[in-house]
Amino acid sequence: MIKTSDIVVGANAGRARSHNRQVILDRIRTAGRIGRADIARSTGLSTQAVSNIIADLLSDRMIAEQGRQVVGRGLPAVQYALNAKGGFALGVEIRPDAVFSALLNLCGDKVASERMSLRANDRNAVTEAVRTLRDTLLKASKTPKNRLLGAGIVMPGPFGETGIRDGETELPIWADVAPDRWLSKALELPVVIENDANAAAIAERIVGTASGLKTYAYIYFGNGIGLGAVHGARLIAGAYGNAGEIGHIPVPAAGKSMPLESMVSRMSLIRALGKEGIAAESVDDLDRLYAAKTQVLMAWLENAQKPLEAAISIVENLFDPEAVILGGAMPDSILDHLIRSLTLPDKSVSNREDRTGPRLLRGTSGRMTATLGAAALVINQTFTPKIAAQA
Amino acid sequence: MIKTSDIVVGANAGRARSHNRQVILDRIRTAGRIGRADIARSTGLSTQAVSNIIADLLSDRMIAEQGRQVVGRGLPAVQYALNAKGGFALGVEIRPDAVFSALLNLCGDKVASERMSLRANDRNAVTEAVRTLRDTLLKASKTPKNRLLGAGIVMPGPFGETGIRDGETELPIWADVAPDRWLSKALELPVVIENDANAAAIAERIVGTASGLKTYAYIYFGNGIGLGAVHGARLIAGAYGNAGEIGHIPVPAAGKSMPLESMVSRMSLIRALGKEGIAAESVDDLDRLYAAKTQVLMAWLENAQKPLEAAISIVENLFDPEAVILGGAMPDSILDHLIRSLTLPDKSVSNREDRTGPRLLRGTSGRMTATLGAAALVINQTFTPKIAAQA
């Protein structure tokens, strides 16, 4: 699928208003609780303009009043915060054999989730599953349909006919139709599509570790391994939506150069376990195997260390992020082990004297990361100002 | 130096106007010649709005009328194009021993250039040199001072106290003052600062090979080697302005892993030549040595091949650019040789079936690349809409 960058760029009263609305909403989200005067100062708008938009947001139930805050002299400022029930985002992760879905509220809390096996891997089966899941989640959570802000879809990349397609990630059922438009029509909702790593990266900003960060890189353990890079609060998607294909970069391993994915990925781990006759299906399985200090797993961890260090070093030097986050479909225990065992090189732009936080963080983990990420895409969009710089 | 992302985000009538002005200016630049109706359609503004802004731009001499274009039925549209003499950009490249400078007009043509040795490597000497160069260039080109849009400054990175500082790139004279503010005051001009690779990347967009591209990566041969990544027409500068430090990423070389810079950079080449007692100072020297098929040079080229392939492969897979551009302080001949000899891996997101142009391009080369890039930063800024997405 081709990413169409924003084309409409001219500003008029209406677009300025919706832009300002998003700006204010985002300000409220990042601040947690904040008053009108504060918002005005930090956005460069007049109090009056903020007041008008706040009134709008209140009547749309996107925000709620939170009492007054006495600071010092003067009239105590009325505080506002996001209204969790003001909007909901549907997240959908499409896999070859099943569809996962979750519903998040405006604050990023999971309200409901559901999984459904696919009876066939074709477009109709997927469409039907997605529609059913939407209805099931709405019903289970007693959410009125008109409170749905949109749907985020996660599908494995890469998008389009690139040199790194292979049988494991391919989803040829969308060959002749743009999946975003198709699903938007089927769900009767606005739709955003991203790959798993990008969605997970955005999720981290909405609910997780990256909430204070504007520029960071997320290394995502899916089946393979992916990178979601966020720069100045914007996703780096690449010219064709395939940026962050970190799995295929060459890293030093055992004296020669190997693709990162072959050393550091769920796939490589499960393959290694399989060779020893150990079956591991779920994140929980892996967690148990780690707890038992299973030898193959420990060996895999050791082999993964150097290649992962090299990859992180590359990411740091190319993106200069505030932090690198490790997350995805792995148990906490394994991610934590990796983070503990890695020694990041001193020769890196990220090794700053004025650094406050750690260079490496653990992000959201577990099987649902990408699904939650899908929903987070929608929430993120709700908070992203519309008049973007010309692309 | 810390990059301050745009903070002002709220839109009002005035900001919307200046935003639209930049949008239209950029549209004219990319189109070359274009009429009002066309601009209106491609920006989502009304003809009337475009007309008003065009009138403004005409009276500011930023654009000029270019006759009428008869297409089919209807009133032939009046065409507009940039007015080269409507504005000028000063580019300054600060080196430890000298300052290079150039003056570009709005269309990116070089109007004048000048070099000046530094009598000392301290702040006052630099300030004095920069002021003198500004005046010399204005006088030589008979440009009135009020037509200067601003100054772009290029200094070698990385900025701030990072783990990769070393004696060769360090510029400690700015330790206690923000160089952008200092120089802005000294020059009485708005100032933009970037490292050499980033500036060169932007220059390519304004005048060079990348004029049609929105997402591309520029590998820059300075003293070392740097990367300037442009994503959706925006520079990826990183959280602290140090993104693109590609010189320090590990690449496979001679069976082991080496920093790219040690294999592929001007520095490494000059060092290799020096070991054989061959002195090479300038780009022209290198060109002559290449023409003479000097053996050390040819050996260096061969050794550079694999590491460079690995680096480009990494860049492609992480950024998914439309193209990778090679340029900088090297002669055309050597850059072309490298481009000819490189074999890019098929396993890359950039190996697309629908690809039209080549994956690898040669950019601007020669000693002045960074200086011209510095000026291009200013021109770029002139065309970049002001209401940016919240950072």
Next chain:
DNA sequence: GAGTTAACTCAACAATATTGAGCTTTCAAG
């Protein structure tokens, strides 16, 4: 208790873009 500070509202105002009517110029069909 008087003065100060700060948040907030109201009403008048200003900046900008949009809309629709009308003019002009070109092409094409009869």
Next chain:
DNA sequence: CTTGAAAGCTCAATATTGTTGAGTTAACTC
């Protein structure tokens, strides 16, 4: 050759939105 359609453009009226400044309220300070 005439007429009508199509497209670019201008003018004047209108709409949307944000800003400004005066006035109100509520807290703190002396």
